[in-house]
Amino acid sequence: MKGKLLSTMFAVACATSMSYAQTREVSGVVTSSDGTPINGASISVVGANTATQSDASGRFKISVSSGASLNVSYIGYTAQRVSIGNSTNLSIVLASDNQTLEEVVVVGYAVSNKSVVGSFSRVSAKDIEGRPNANALEALQGKVPGLQVFTSTGEPSATQSVRLNGVGSINGGTTPLYVLDGIPVADGSIVSMNPNDFESVTVLKDASAT
Incomplete structure (x- = not known):
């Protein structure tokens, strides 16, 4: 009986450690094509409710699970989906969304x-x-x-x-x-x-x- 209890506790501990290992913190910086940091860019985890914004230096930190992707967007720029993979430090460059306005x-x-x-x-x-x-x-x-x-x-x-x-x-x-x-x-x-x-x-x- 005592052996079964120890085996069960060991299995729970392994599962808990694996779940923590699957979630990690990723940092990065968001810039425009000319290298200017973008302040206030929206960074969200695809398929999750986790999101954050870049600071005045364009930097951000966000917790993600293994194999997740980030959706990065900002007004006036083309949104970009970034696959994290094994990276822990990302450098994301957003292209300007140059759309011609109709004459008013x-x-x-x-x-x-x-x-x-x-x-x-x-x-x-x-x-x-x-x-x-x-x-x-x-x-x-x-x-x-x-x-x-x-x-x-x-x-x-x-x-x-x-x-x-x-x-x-x-x-x-x-x-x-x-x-x-x-x-x-x-x-x-x-x-x-x-x-x-x-x-x-x-x-x-x-x-x-x-």
């Missing part, structure tokens, strides 16, 4: 991330600051190619006539469509507003504006 154009009433095939001009507040303009329409004069602003009277509150690339409409009118923060408004509303309150004005100049 804010047109006053929408945001388009499609290919821009039309012609547009954008006038910002910095372009017109310091100019003595009675209203926002006068501020655009000389800032947008092909745009003409006519004032029939010298009265500051008078609504100007705006023509873009001349008069060429066949069935429609020649008055532009004014859209303020997504809402179509009359030209008189634009004239009555302080030109210094405008952050920017985008002028669409061809048929794609429809």
Whole structure:
């Protein structure tokens, strides 16, 4: 009986020692392709709930089991899966994930991330600051190619006539469509507003504006 008990304790001790031997601590460093350490890279054990992050020097330590793999990722870089094998010190280089962003154009009433095939001009507040303009329409004069602003009277509150690339409409009118923060408004509303309150004005100049 005593012999069986000793054999059982010996077997448990061996199994415990083997389980501890299968788990070890692995250290490493995460850098970019130019050798710059990556701070805050995510390092996780594939198939387990163990994870950590790299420090300011790009270094990390993590406990792994035998034959495990690490998933290393960071924003702006291509994620990489690393097989540990018998290594205890890893050097991981992440390649930059250079993805071309689609062109985004804010047109006053929408945001388009499609290919821009039309012609547009954008006038910002910095372009017109310091100019003595009675209203926002006068501020655009000389800032947008092909745009003409006519004032029939010298009265500051008078609504100007705006023509873009001349008069060429066949069935429609020649008055532009004014859209303020997504809402179509009359030209008189634009004239009555302080030109210094405008952050920017985008002028669409061809048929794609429809």
